[in-house]
Amino acid sequence: MKSELRFQIVVALVAVATSTLTGYAVSQTAQQALASPESFASIADTDARSAAMFTELGKVLTHPRCTNCHPATDRPRQGDEGRLHQPPVTRGADGHGLAAMRCSICHKHANFEPGRMPGHPEWHLAPREMAWEGKTVAEICTQLKDPARNGGRKLEELIHHIGEDTLVGWAWAPGAGRSPVPGSQKQAGALVEAWVKTGAACPPQ
Structure with missing residues (x-):
C-alpha cells in the first residue's frame, strides 16, 4: 500500500514539474515573440x-x-x-578593425561553436x-x-x-x-x- 502511495506521489510530482516546465517554455517563447x-x-x-x-x-x-x-x-x-570586447580591439577606419587586428582574424565565415566564436563573412562594426x-x-x-x-x-x-x-x-x-x-x-x-x-x-x- 505504501509503495503504491509513493508511486502515486511521484507520478503527481512529475506531472506538476512537467506542467510547470511546459508553461515556462511557452511563456519564454511568448516573451521572445514579436507582435505582427x-x-x-x-x-x-x-x-x-x-x-x-x-x-x-x-x-x-x-x-x-x-x-x-x-x-x-x-x-x-x-x-x-x-561587456567591452576582449581582446581590446577598436573600430579602425573601415569598421573592420585595425591593420594589426582585423575582425576577420578571429571572426570567420560562420559561428565556431567549440570556441563560441561568432562569425559571418562581413563581420564588422556599424559606422560611427x-x-x-x-x-x-x-x-x-x-x-x-x-x-x-x-x-x-x-x-x-x-x-x-x-x-x-x-x-x-x-x-x-x-x-x-x-x-x-x-x-x-x-x-x-x-x-x-x-x-x-x-x-x-x-x-x-
Missing part, C-alpha cells in the same frame, strides 16, 4: 499605429545582439551584458554615425530616418536591410552562449515595412 503588424490594427490613428509598430521593433534594435555592434565608442561590446548603444527607441527611430545616420538608406531600403541582410540576420542565430533577438528576421522585416507604409512615425521622446 496586424495586431496593431485597432489603433485608429495612423501615426500612433506607426509609432507603436516601431516600438515593437525596438525590442530587436535595443537588444545586445544589435547594440554590441552599434556601440557608442570605437570599441565593440560582447555578451548579453554588453549609426551608434545605438545607450539610446532610446525614439532616438534610434529618428536616427534611422536620417540618411546621414542610417548608412545613406532610403526608408524603403531599411525593409531589406533589417528583414533580409544576412549580417543583421546573425542576431537571430548568434550561436551558443548568446541570446537571440526576439521573433524572427521575417517578422522584423514585416514590422519595418508596415512602419514605413504608415508614415514612419516615431514614438514620443
